[in-house]
Amino acid sequence: MSEKRDFYEILGVAREASDDEIRKAYRQSALKHHPDRNQGNPEAEAKFKEATEAYTVLSDAEKRAAYDRFGHAGLGGAGFDFNNAGVGDILSHFQDMFSDFFGGAGGFNGGGGRRRRQPDRGQDVRVELTLTLAQALTGGKHEVSIHGAVSCETCHGSGAKAGTKPETCNQCRGTGQVTAQRGFIMFSSPCARCRGTGQTIAIPCDACRGQGAVEKQRKVLVNVPAGIDTEQRLRVPGQGMPGPGNAPSGDLYVDIEVEPDSHFERHGNDLGTRLTLSFAEAALGMSTKIIVPDGREVTVKVDAGCQPGSIVVVKGEGAPRLDRGGRGDLHVMVAVQVPKKLSKNAKRLLQELESELKGEGEAASAS
Numbered sequence: 486m487s488e489k490r491d492f493y494e495i496l497g498v499a500r501e502a503s504d505d506e507i508r509k510a511y512r513q514s515a516l517k518h519h520p521d522r523n524q525g526n527p528e529a530e531a532k533f534k535e536a537t538e539a540y541t542v543l544s545d546a547e548k549r550a551a552y553d554r555f556g557h558a559g560l561g562g563a564g565f566d567f568n569n570a571g572v573g574d575i576l577s578h579f580q581d582m583f584s585d586f587f588g589g590a591g592g593f594n595g596g597g598g599r600r601r602r603q604p605d606r607g608q609d610v611r612v613e614l615t616l617t618l619a620q621a622l623t624g625g626k627h628e629v630s631i632h633g634a635v636s637c638e639t640c641h642g643s644g645a646k647a648g649t650k651p652e653t654c655n656q657c658r659g660t661g662q663v664t665a666q667r668g669f670i671m672f673s674s675p676c677a678r679c680r681g682t683g684q685t686i687a688i689p690c691d692a693c694r695g696q697g698a699v700e701k702q703r704k705v706l707v708n709v710p711a712g713i714d715t716e717q718r719l720r721v722p723g724q725g726m727p728g729p730g731n732a733p734s735g736d737l738y739v740d741i742e743v744e745p746d747s748h749f750e751r752h753g754n755d756l757g758t759r760l761t762l763s764f765a766e767a768a769l770g771m772s773t774k775i776i777v778p779d780g781r782e783v784t785v786k787v788d789a790g791c792q793p794g795s796i797v798v799v800k801g802e803g804a805p806r807l808d809r810g811g812r813g814d815l816h817v818m819v820a821v822q823v824p825k826k827l828s829k830n831a832k833r834l835l836q837e838l839e840s841e842l843k844g845e846g847e848a849a850s851a852s
């Protein structure tokens with residue numbers, strides 16, 4: 486950035502100028518350099534921006550006092566960012582001020598008072614993507630299908646028949662805007678002949694009938710991060726609808742739906758499943774391997790004396806965390822199966838076990 490010019494100098498007023506003098510000076514400069522009267526003139530545009538910035542400071546008693554004491558540094562970074570704003574941004578940001586200034590409904594812009602601006606990018610598109618739990622935990626590339634307008638291949642989006650080119654609109658000379666003068670103010674509105682595009686097509690392309698775009702089904706590969714969950718949304722920049730003219734495309738939003746799994750439940754980053762043990766396994770304790778949906782083999786250790794319905798937590802073996810890495814936990818709910826049919830021998834052994842356990846119970850409570 487080059488050195489900023491002095492605000493008083495920009496408006497051509499003395500440092501002790503009154504509010505009224507500042508206002509008059511700005512009005513004069515704004516009228517002269519207004520973009521509606523100086524189309525395609527970057528020098529006027531820069532002057533308009535400069536004067537508007539100076540005015541927004543000097544017309545505000547507090548900002549003016551800060552500027553008088555400390556210069557540009559006194560203003561800090563707060564407020565509207567003139568350095569990076571286009572003239573269109575300025576016109577819409579200070580719309581009220583301009584309409585105040587130049588009177589009428591919307592001052593320079595005529596008509597409804599709101600400056601017409603072409604959308605600066607294509608529309609966003611939303612699609613749903615249904616994944617199994619295994620796919621959600623593993624992540625990877627998944628294809629989604631989008632129905633919508635794509636740039637016409639025959640005419641490369643120009644809308645003109647092969648061998649011809651769109652021509653500069655002779656009504657607006659390619660600017661897309663027509664201006665009319667009322668008093669000393671120029672009003673501009675979109676050109677009716679070219680509908681604001683600045684170009685006309687003499688012989689339209691057959692494939693798209695001059696629209697430059699055709700309806701089509703297209704596929705987009707979406708990168709799904711491992712650990713995605715239902716109701717989360719992925720954004721794929723630039724894969725929405727093509728923008729008007731040369732404007733960038735919109736974005737694609739992919740809403741994730743994870744199908745329920747018959748063996749595993751998911752609660753956030755934790756996974757839950759059931760493990761059925763025999764009475765002996767629950768009593769003696771055991772170790773087994775469980776295959777989780779993304780294919781990992783997880784060892785689950787059940788302590789001796791495990792009660793039915795209790796939950797064994799295996800730390801760090803759940804779903805991958807999207808936000809901070811690592812994984813949630815695996816919760817294993819233990820069920821104990823009671824045999825329905827017993828052989829004679831089994832019956833005898835269980836009875837023996839029963840009296841043994843009772844005896845031990847009595848011995849334990851007696852001590």
Ligand SMILES: [Zn+2]
Pocket residue numbers: 637638639640641642643644645690691692693694695696697698
């Ligand atoms: Zn075409």
Ligand SMILES: [Zn+2]
Pocket residue numbers: 654655656657658659660661662676677678679680681682683684
């Ligand atoms: Zn035109």
